[in-house]
Structures are given as C-alpha cells and as structure tokens.
Amino acid sequence: MITILAAVLTLTILGLLFGLLLAVGSKIFAVEQDERIPMVQECLPGANCGGCGYAGCANLAEAIVNGEAAVNTCPVGGAETAQKIAEIMGVEAGETVKMTAYVRCSGGSNASRKYDYEGAIDCLAALKVAGGPLECTFGCLGYGSCAKVCPNDAISIVDGKAVVNSDACIACGKCVGACPRNIIAIVPANNKTHVACVSKAKGGDVRKICQVGCIGCGICAKNCPHEAITVVDFVARIDYSKCQDCGKCAEVCPRKIITK
Numbered sequence: 001m002i003t004i005l006a007a008v009l010t011l012t013i014l015g016l017l018f019g020l021l022l023a024v025g026s027k028i029f030a031v032e033q034d035e036r037i038p039m040v041q042e043c044l045p046g047a048n049c050g051g052c053g054y055a056g057c058a059n060l061a062e063a064i065v066n067g068e069a070a071v072n073t074c075p076v077g078g079a080e081t082a083q084k085i086a087e088i089m090g091v092e093a094g095e096t097v098k099m100t101a102y103v104r105c106s107g108g109s110n111a112s113r114k115y116d117y118e119g120a121i122d123c124l125a126a127l128k129v130a131g132g133p134l135e136c137t138f139g140c141l142g143y144g145s146c147a148k149v150c151p152n153d154a155i156s157i158v159d160g161k162a163v164v165n166s167d168a169c170i171a172c173g174k175c176v177g178a179c180p181r182n183i184i185a186i187v188p189a190n191n192k193t194h195v196a197c198v199s200k201a202k203g204g205d206v207r208k209i210c211q212v213g214c215i216g217c218g219i220c221a222k223n224c225p226h227e228a229i230t231v232v233d234f235v236a237r238i239d240y241s242k243c244q245d246c247g248k249c250a251e252v253c254p255r256k257i258i259t260k
Helices: 002-028 036-043 057-065 078-089 123-127 145-149 174-178 203-209 219-223 248-252
Strands: 099-103 155-158 161-164 184-188 229-232 235-238
Touching: 036 057, 036 078, 057 078, 099 161, 123 145, 145 155, 145 174, 174 184, 219 229, 219 248
Parallel strands: none
Antiparallel strands: 099 184, 155 161, 229 235
C-alpha cells in the first residue's frame, strides 16, 4: 500500500513540476502577436476559401497586418469588409473590384467526342479514361466537379459545359482548384467581354474538333481600338486592365468565341 501511495505521490509531483516548467517555458518562448490580427480576422467572412491566395482567413489577416496584402484582398467580403479593415489599419480602403469565376470554354455539345463516357460523374474520373471523352484536350468535360465544390450554387452544367452565375459567385476560387483542365479563371465581374476558349491547338486542328474554338486568327487583336487583345499560343487573350468592353472584338470574331 505504501509503495502505491509513494508512486502516486511521485507522479503527482512530477506532473506539477512538468506543468510548472511548461508554463514558464510558454512565457519565455511566447511569440507576441499584433493585437490587430484578431481584429482584422474578425472582419473577414471566415469562409477560408483560399480565393485571396492565402490558406485561410487567419493567414490573410496576418498578411494584411504585416503589410504583405492589401486591405481589400478578400474577394468574398467586398467593399464593406475592406472598409472595416482599412479603419483598423488606419489606411484608405481603395477601390474594391468585384471578381467572378468564368469558364473559358464554349465547347459542350459543339465539341467532338471520342467515345461515350459512362463512369463516375466527375471530371477528374472522366479525364483518367483515355484523357477524357472529348477530342479537344483543353475543353470543359461538363461533369460538374466545379459545381460540386461551389458554396453558393453559382455553377450549373448547361449544354454539356459549366456556366457561372456571376451574381451568385463570390470568387472564392474553389472551382478553379477543382477543374482538372484549368479552364476556370477569376476575372473582374464588371468586364463582360471574354474569350471562351483556352485551346492551344493550331487553327486547322481546332476546326476539326470544335465548331466554336478559337483558331488564333488575330482578327480580334487587329480590330481592338484599345490594344487589349493579344494572340498567344494560338488563342486570343484579353488584358482586362485595358479592355473597355466596346465589343468590337466580339463583332469581328469569325468563330463567335468572344462573348459579350
């Protein structure tokens, strides 16, 4: 009995001693945190979506306080959140541009198919079967992996391809990460002119497999009065910082792949 009591007493003393050492160590090695970090984090929506480019809201809050990110970096919170954070940081909020996801493909039923896929309704699963059922190796597979991860139900599958409802989209970027073909981009919501294709195939090859794919002819770039379009890797690209949404490029595009 005495042996048992001695063991219990020894363990109790050791526990108290280790607890005291941990408490002292936590004080000695504690890293002081800027009191503004939790204040900024409280202003953020808490979605931890990664749309800002950081792992979560806590990481973004720390980056803002450390001067590594702007107060209007959060795409979900919008102008109101930016203003609250700006007041905490003692700076101007600046202009907050609403962003939205955009699916850069108009293929769907317009794209030729190699075979009829009957597996799991998932884009990555379909892609693993001989590179996917589409002849185009860049086009939207249309099995809705992006729609499944969208927290706002802003994506639907229409005519065999994904379509984004920009009014519902919060630009969290989850769809971008879910797309195995990397054809979804986060773009300014105010810009209405987009190139709905990312195919890097040559024009002649595109014509054989897609009725609407970009053939890289460059007519859009030649007719753009703001020099906002360039053709890179056989596909047109828009510089949204220069684009004025005049729609001239959409008017002259022979494939009608530029949408407005």
